[in-house]
Amino acid sequence: MANPGLRQAPPVESSSWLRLLPPATRFVFRGPAAAHAAAGTVFGLRLPTTPCRASMRPARAALWLGPDEHLLMAPAEDLGALRSAFASGLRDIPHSLVDVSHRQGALELRGPDAAWLLTAGCPLDLDPAAFPVGMCTRTVFAKTEIVLWRTAAEAFHVEVWRSFTAYLVGMLQEVARELPQ
Amino acid sequence: MLVIDCPYCGPRPELEFSYGGQAHIARPANPATVETSDWAAFLYLRSNTRGLHAERWRHVRGCARFFNALRDTTTDKFIATYRTGEPAPAIDSRGDR
Numbered sequence: 295m296a297n298p299g300l301r302q303a304p305p306v307e308s309s310s311w312l313r314l315l316p317p318a319t320r321f322v323f324r325g326p327a328a329a330h331a332a333a334g335t336v337f338g339l340r341l342p343t344t345p346c347r348a349s350m351r352p353a354r355a356a357l358w359l360g361p362d363e364h365l366l367m368a369p370a371e372d373l374g375a376l377r378s379a380f381a382s383g384l385r386d387i388p389h390s391l392v393d394v395s396h397r398q399g400a401l402e403l404r405g406p407d408a409a410w411l412l413t414a415g416c417p418l419d420l421d422p423a424a425f426p427v428g429m430c431t432r433t434v435f436a437k438t439e440i441v442l443w444r445t446a447a448e449a450f451h452v453e454v455w456r457s458f459t460a461y462l463v464g465m466l467q468e469v470a471r472e473l474p475q
Numbered sequence: 476m477l478v479i480d481c482p483y484c485g486p487r488p489e490l491e492f493s494y495g496g497q498a499h500i501a502r503p504a505n506p507a508t509v510e511t512s513d514w515a516a517f518l519y520l521r522s523n524t525r526g527l528h529a530e531r532w533r534h535v536r537g538c539a540r541f542f543n544a545l546r547d548t549t550t551d552k553f554i555a556t557y558r559t560g561e562p563a564p565a566i567d568s569r570g571d572r
Contacts, residue, residue, distance in 0.1 A: 345483055345484055345485070345538070346484055346485075359538065359539070360483065360537075360538035360539050360540055361483055361538065361540065363538070363539065417476060417488035417490050417491075418487070418488065431484065431537060431538075432536060432537055432538070432539070433487075433491060433536055433537065434490055434491060434536050439536055
């Protein structure tokens with residue numbers, strides 16, 4: 295029997311402020327500082343060493359998650375090439391590389407209300423002075439864990455674990471009902 | 476909400492942290508030679524401090540790192556935070572060094 299207490303997952307419909315991003319290649323790279331340079335060479339983008347900062351170029355993004363942990367993102371079609379490049383480029387360097395491409399999905403929040411929508415569930419100060427463009431961090435939104443990255447003054451990239459996407463989108467849509475139509 | 480100063484990420488909201496028990500308890504290097512009573516003390520005996528307490532915290536919803544904190548258990552004020560492996564700063568409960 296269907297549990298009447300379980301809410302139907304809301305459909306993720308793109309709107310003026312919300313967009314579901316296409317599938318991507320995602321790696322969690324962990325290793326000591328010595329491995330960062332080699333990983334940056336293989337990935338084609340230097341891994342940020344400043345806490346809570348991201349570096350990016352077209353088709354590549356590297357997000358600082360912890361002192362020895364980075365989230366690397368690339369287009370979905372680069373998965374196989376990157377995996378073999380890492381395997382050969384870091385053969386002799388101790389590190390951990392985990393493919394989390396399918397573990398999480400990504401949303402983009404855009405527009406003048408993006409930060410306001412996020413503050414409904416995220417306890418961080420999202421003022422541009424405290425959370426400038428290029429800052430990224432793992433944090434919480436309501437009851438789910440997210441990786442939040444400010445890609446522009448009025449745009450956020452949000453990584454969320456796949457099975458929490460419906461919850462996150464549902465919460466955001468709930469909050470967005472307060473926006474003037 | 477408490478704001479806790481993560482030694483890696485800076486000041487962050489309490490929601491992102493989890494408590495990890497009393498700090499500076501070293502596991503005996505060679506457990507086989509430790510008396511049973513001493514091993515039980517290592518496992519179970521913890522101080523129940525009123526006042527300044529050194530304890531482990533983890534920024535689990537942030538950089539995921541463990542670190543140590545000096546917290547006043549009567550006021551819940553975080554006096555100092557420092558990285559694992561560093562000695563506890565010599566500070567009294569008023570926050571004076």
